[in-house]
Amino acid sequence: MEKQPRLLCSQLSVGGRVCDVTLSSSFLSWREVVDSSKKRTAANVYGPLKAAGSHCVPVCEIIAIQETEEDCPSTNVGKWQKVPQNPAGSNQHAFTVSYVERTLKHRWRCSEVTLHCPDRKLCLQWVQAIREQLALLTIRPKRLLVYINPHGGKQRGKRIYEQKVAPIFSRASITTDVIVTERANHARDHLKTEADLKKYDGVVCVGGDGMFSEIMHGLISRTQCDSGVDQSCADETLIPCGLRIGIIPAGSTDCICYATVGCNDPVTSALHIVVGDSQPLDVCSVHQNNAFLRYSVSLLGYGFYGDVLMDSERKRWMGPARYDISGVKTFLSHRYYEGTISFLPADGSVGTPRDKIQCRSGCNICQLPSADKAVYKVEDSISETENKDVWQVIRGKFLAINAACMSCACPRSPKGLSPSAHLADGTADLILVRKCSRLDFLRHLLRHTNKNDQFDHPFVEVYRVRQFRFTPRYQETDSELDLREAEGSSSKHFFTQICREHQACSCAPTHSSWNCDGEILPHGAIQVRVHCQLIKLFARGIEEQSVFEDPSYALCAI
Ligand SMILES: Nc1ncnc2c1ncn2[C@@H]1O[C@H](COP(=O)(O)OP(=O)(O)OP(=O)(O)O)[C@@H](O)[C@H]1O
Ligand SMILES: CCCCCCCCCCCCC/C=C/[C@@H](O)[C@H](CO)NC(C)=O
Numbered sequence: 001m002e003k004q005p006r007l008l009c010s011q012l013s014v015g016g017r018v019c020d021v022t023l024s025s026s027f028l029s030w031r032e033v034v035d036s037s038k039k040r041t042a043a044n045v046y047g048p049l050k051a052a053g054s055h056c057v058p059v060c061e062i063i064a065i066q067e068t069e070e071d072c073p074s075t076n077v078g079k080w081q082k083v084p085q086n087p088a089g090s091n092q093h094a095f096t097v098s099y100v101e102r103t104l105k106h107r108w109r110c111s112e113v114t115l116h117c118p119d120r121k122l123c124l125q126w127v128q129a130i131r132e133q134l135a136l137l138t139i140r141p142k143r144l145l146v147y148i149n150p151h152g153g154k155q156r157g158k159r160i161y162e163q164k165v166a167p168i169f170s171r172a173s174i175t176t177d178v179i180v181t182e183r184a185n186h187a188r189d190h191l192k193t194e195a196d197l198k199k200y201d202g203v204v205c206v207g208g209d210g211m212f213s214e215i216m217h218g219l220i221s222r223t224q225c226d227s228g229v230d231q232s233c234a235d236e237t238l239i240p241c242g243l244r245i246g247i248i249p250a251g252s253t254d255c256i257c258y259a260t261v262g263c264n265d266p267v268t269s270a271l272h273i274v275v276g277d278s279q280p281l282d283v284c285s286v287h288q289n290n291a292f293l294r295y296s297v298s299l300l301g302y303g304f305y306g307d308v309l310m311d312s313e314r315k316r317w318m319g320p321a322r323y324d325i326s327g328v329k330t331f332l333s334h335r336y337y338e339g340t341i342s343f344l345p346a347d348g349s350v351g352t353p354r355d356k357i358q359c360r361s362g363c364n365i366c367q368l369p370s371a372d373k374a375v376y377k378v379e380d381s382i383s384e385t386e387n388k389d390v391w392q393v394i395r396g397k398f399l400a401i402n403a404a405c406m407s408c409a410c411p412r413s414p415k416g417l418s419p420s421a422h423l424a425d426g427t428a429d430l431i432l433v434r435k436c437s438r439l440d441f442l443r444h445l446l447r448h449t450n451k452n453d454q455f456d457h458p459f460v461e462v463y464r465v466r467q468f469r470f471t472p473r474y475q476e477t478d479s480e481l482d483l484r485e486a487e488g489s490s491s492k493h494f495f496t497q498i499c500r501e502h503q504a505c506s507c508a509p510t511h512s513s514w515n516c517d518g519e520i521l522p523h524g525a526i527q528v529r530v531h532c533q534l535i536k537l538f539a540r541g542i543e544e545q546s547v548f549e550d551p552s553y554a555l556c557a558i
């Protein structure tokens with residue numbers, strides 16, 4: 001790591017101990033001054049970041065700095081006065097730095113350190129120097145538009161925002177306009193037509209995946225409309241949104257927050273917003289013929305997940321537990337669905353759903369130049385010269401058809417529906433769970449909750465795709481049905497076959513709907529296309545082992 005030139009360096013007191021305090025353009029560090037007569041141990045000189053009085057905070061993770069009034073009650077009850085703290089007995093001057101501290105399971109906390117200076121001049125010099133460095137961080141938002149869904153999850157959105165998030169925004173001098181929604185789609189419609197977006201550096205939603213979906217739809221539609229792009233045309237190249245979206249988790253699944261930050265903790269998300277993180281995200285557009293239906297960033301699920309959602313919507317009053325009840329009910333019903341899936345495979349450079357390469361902060365695959373990823377011309381899709389541009393077709397009977405544009409990790413399934421899916425590679429993982437016994441399906445489902453590979457079953461297939469189409473059997477056109485029959489079975493034989501199979505596994509063929517990021521999409525036949533990095537979040541992807549746990553990091557910085 002490159003050593004940074006020091007901007008300021010003084011001996012200040014922290015918690016009653018004298019420390020060498022250094023500010024560079026990248027770090028604020030303080031290390032206890034060790035009496036040379038005492039033996040230096042490896043721990044107090046070279047220890048990891050927080051060991052034995054040695055601390056180092058990246059400037060980009062400083063939340064705020066303020067001059068501190070060192071007051072405490074005087075002996076005259078009710079009166080407060082400044083307390084002389086240094087040995088000479090003169091007035092002590094201090095400043096307090098609030099900064100990000102990492103705790104377990106990807107959670108962040110706002111920590112504070114107060115540094116005492118021998119005189120006010122030096123104190124002001126430090127405050128000014130740190131403020132100047134913070135002012136250089138132009139990626140940080142200053143003004144945000146916040147939408148709160150008071151009815152999401154356990155109906156705690158408003159309280160979470162007021163008690164946990166607003167104080168952090170205010171400490172970081174972020175100003176906000178807050179709208180508590182009064183109906184479903186209030187936020188979407190406001191963003192689409194009314195909001196003066198030029199005033200803001202970002203939009204924040206307080207709620208679950210459904211609330212995020214509203215914000216995303218509002219922003220994408222507004223961006224296309226302002227740029228004269230027609231989103232109803234499935235082949236249009238969409239314009240990326242300029243404003244970043246922050247998610248304060250207050251929903252039932254909070255999958256999008258969890259899969260992009262690593263946890264569903266409101267304070268952590270608020271801090272990612274404050275430091276101005278930026279994580280691009282792929283978005284699937286869903287069309288039926290040339291009618292635009294919806295956008296999706298996490299799960300598009302037909303069959304099992306569509307049915308769970310359909311049933312759970314009737315149980316909203318139960319809160320997050322509705323998904324467990326409906327999950328068990330749907331599992332027991334064991335319905336299968338018949339149809340045709342065609343898809344355009346992704347380029348090999350983006351890996352495969354089973355390569356065990358997980359998308360993490362600074363992911364190499366997501367940073368490949370877009371030419372190597374899913375950006376392609378529409379004509380490519382009809383070119384059959386290269387294998388990657390050939391549509392593949394699969395017909396069959398399925399318990400579930402899932403497309404995961406990201407891992408879909410969430411508290412219920414910490415590695416997600418597709419653990420190696422990428423946030424911003426321009427592809428989705430298409431998971432086909434063919435008709436199988438209840439026991440086999442249960443085995444597959446349970447693997448979402450443990451370390452075993454959920455794709456390692458003969459009845460599960462998974463493909464990394466750029467586009468796909470699904471047509472349920474009952475919506476297939478005459479020519480498609482003719483083709484199917486020509487492929488080997490007369491319709492009479494076909495129906496006898498279903499009845500025979502139905503008896504064997506006691507499941508019934510029927511219609512399902514799509515679960516589109518937790519919203520019901522009743523259309524069976526859909527066409528889906530992944531738009532690489534269409535939106536950006538105030539997030540940074542899931543951090544691997546934190547660099548700040550690396551001893552050499554602290555050493556080099558100081
Ligand atoms: N004021 C409101 N009244 C009723 N519904 C609302 C209101 N504001 C937003 N909604 C709708 O509530 C639905 C659910 O909200 P949200 O996603 O926040 O919670 P959830 O469904 O419990 O969580 P998750 O989506 O993570 O499972 C969304 O579809 C959203 O459109
Ligand atoms: C009978 C045993 C069942 C165990 C099954 C565990 C599988 C959990 C997998 C959860 C994946 C959730 C993917 C996220 C989808 C969200 O978009 C959506 C909206 O919040 N949530 C749901 C539940 O549809």
Ligand SMILES: [Ca+2]
Nearest residue numbers: 282405422427
């Ligand atoms: Ca993706």
